[in-house]
Amino acid sequence: MLPAYVPNSAAAALGGGAPVDMGKTWSDGRRILGDGKTWRGFVLGVACGVAVGIVQIVARDAFGLSSLPEHTLITVFLLAFGALLGDMVKSFIKRRLGKESGEEWLIADQYDLVAGSLGLLLVFQYGWVVENVTLGVFVWIIILTPLLHRAANIIGYLIGVKKVPW
Secondary structure (H helix, E strand, O other), X not given: OHHHHHHHHHHHHHXXXXXXOOOOEOOOOOEOOOOOOEHHHHHHHHHHHHHHHHHHHHHHHHHOOOOOOOOOHHHHHHHHHHHHHHHHHHHHHHHHOOOOOOOOOOOHHHHHXXXXXXXXXXXXXXXXXXXXXXXXXXXXXXXXXXXXXXXHHHHXXXXXXXXXXX
16 A cells, blocks of 8 residues: 555645646535645655655565565556545545635544555456455555555654644
């Protein structure tokens, strides 16, 4: 899941510039996504997730780390892209519910990246998911994701990248 965990933090740290929704509003009068979702953040976030995945591929092969999943460029791209896609879908729904950008939304804020990344993998790399995401791995993903999410957000808040620590 590392290629899926990295993009959100990278997007927050490296983002800025033009918002993905171009400042447009939905039929309800609210922004489609908000200023927090930018093209630069999306592209650089995905790139960082893919880079981490490539390091995993190289490390697995070079050092015989068979405990790492046997990733391909496709799986690391789907994990990274899916994580940010899941985050954008969550933001879209959040705006429709009247929640502001940065407002905490428990569960959805923590698991949007899991839903997006695993969802894309299930659609495009079903066999890889069946082979690598065992029940034990899935349980660890469910346990570790909110802990890593909170830690990354607190660090982002402390260094000034995020406005709120959640």
